[in-house]
Amino acid sequence: MSEQQGAPEQLAAGKSQGGAGATYKVVLYEFENFRGKKIELSAECKDVGEKNLEKVGSIVVESGPWVAFERQGFAGEQFVLEKGEYPRWSTWTNSQNSYSLLSLRPLRVDSAEHKLQLFENGGFAGRKMEIVDDDVPSLWAHGFQDRVASVKALNGTWVGYMYPGYRGRQYVFERGDYKHWNDWGATAPQVQSVRRVRDMQWHKRGWHQLKESGKPPSPPSISGTSKPWTLSEGH
Incomplete structure (x- = not known):
């Protein structure tokens, strides 16, 4: 775990991730716009509080996908996080039922077909x-x-x-x-x-960036x- 102020570093370009044997990496920030204390995760986390992060205000997914949860122990409302930057709460949910994100885990996708x-x-x-x-x-x-x-x-x-x-x-x-x-x-x-x-x-690129492409x-x-x-x- 590390504490740091300021914006996240640029994501590495062209690095293939996902599938069997994939590596996962997500960075959680205490405040909006990638400020305040941060933690980096590459595996599931049942309680971000145990990593000394009291709240999550912004997120950078460097490789994924992940699913985050409202409560500890992978419980409560779910939030899917694919590769991209999430500077505030509204970028990963619009349900507005809760402003809490306390646990998360990697999502495995078994094939390119759906x-x-x-x-x-x-x-x-x-x-x-x-x-x-x-x-x-x-x-x-x-x-x-x-x-x-x-x-x-x-x-x-x-x-x-x-x-x-x-x-x-x-x-x-x-x-x-x-x-x-x-x-x-x-x-x-x-x-x-x-x-x-x-x-x-x-x-x-992941859904988070694909949905901004404007292609119908x-x-x-x-x-x-x-x-x-x-x-x-x-x-």
Whole structure:
């Protein structure tokens, strides 16, 4: 751990990170705009207070991705952190439910491919929406209501949001089955937008910088298995 005043050093350019055997590095600052006491982490941290950092005001992710949490022990609201600079709280969340970040851990992405299945009801029942290698800013706008009660993350790592446009509380879906919304830390079955988490092995810049590029996404289609996503009725 080190204490230092001033802005962070420039990030190393062109260094490949991510995937199996990846190195992770994140720098947490006490105050906004990368000021005050700082700590550097390359592995999970269950309590930043144990590192003598009372609060987190800004963040630099040099290699990632990471997921941070509102409370100690990886509990509470979740915040996905991909490569980039986060000078203030509003740059890593817009839910405004809490201004606390007390634990974080690296996120592993198993492959460059991404495949996610969303289900209307618990236990993988009801209407199903399958998304392949695409980001969906509004499930409702493309024929799937906001109720998502179970999820199968078949490839890659995803983050879901309570509201359209990647707003509100965030929920991480690492590869695996989620039979009930409590399994991903939600208190209600509400997800209205989802996107892929960028791993540094395949996405060198990460989502935090990609989303500033201004390039519009390709519109999805609901017909045909070769399209980015498909919608089907439950049995």
